[in-house]
Amino acid sequence: MANIHDSLAKLMTIDGAIGVALVDSGSGMALGTLGTGLDLELAAAGNTEVVRAKLKTIAALGLNESIDDILITLSSQYHIIRPLAAAPEVFIYIALDKARGNLALARLSTREVEKQLEL
Structure with missing residues (x-):
C-alpha cells in the first residue's frame, strides 16, 4: 500500500505528466497535488463538477454502473x-x-496506482 505523496510521485514519472491530484469530490478539494504549470486546486474543483455531472447522468439513465475513468482530450493535453x-x-x-x-x-x-493507494 502506498501513501498519497508516493502515489502522486509515481504518476508524475509517466512521460508527459504535467500535474496530478487526489481529489475529494464531496468538497472539490485536493487531498494532495504534485506538478507545475497547471493550477491543480482549480482543476480539482472543476473536475469535481465533471464527476458529479456524470454520476447524475448515470443515475438519471437508470444505469447500474460505476465510472472506471473519464478521458478529456484537449488540443495539447489529455x-x-x-x-x-x-x-x-x-x-x-x-x-x-x-x-x-x-x-x-x-x-x-493510473489504474495500478489506484489499486495500491492507501487513504
Whole structure:
C-alpha cells in the first residue's frame, strides 16, 4: 500500500505528466497535488463538477454502473479522471502533454496506482 505523496510521485514519472491530484469530490478539494504549470486546486474543483455531472447522468439513465475513468482530450493535453474503487468519492486526476504522453500507459499506470493507494 502506498501513501498519497508516493502515489502522486509515481504518476508524475509517466512521460508527459504535467500535474496530478487526489481529489475529494464531496468538497472539490485536493487531498494532495504534485506538478507545475497547471493550477491543480482549480482543476480539482472543476473536475469535481465533471464527476458529479456524470454520476447524475448515470443515475438519471437508470444505469447500474460505476465510472472506471473519464478521458478529456484537449488540443495539447489529455486529462484522466479515475475514481477510486475503494472510495468512489475520491478520484485521481492526471494531466498529460499530448505530444509527450502515452495515453494507454497513463491509463494503465493510473489504474495500478489506484489499486495500491492507501487513504
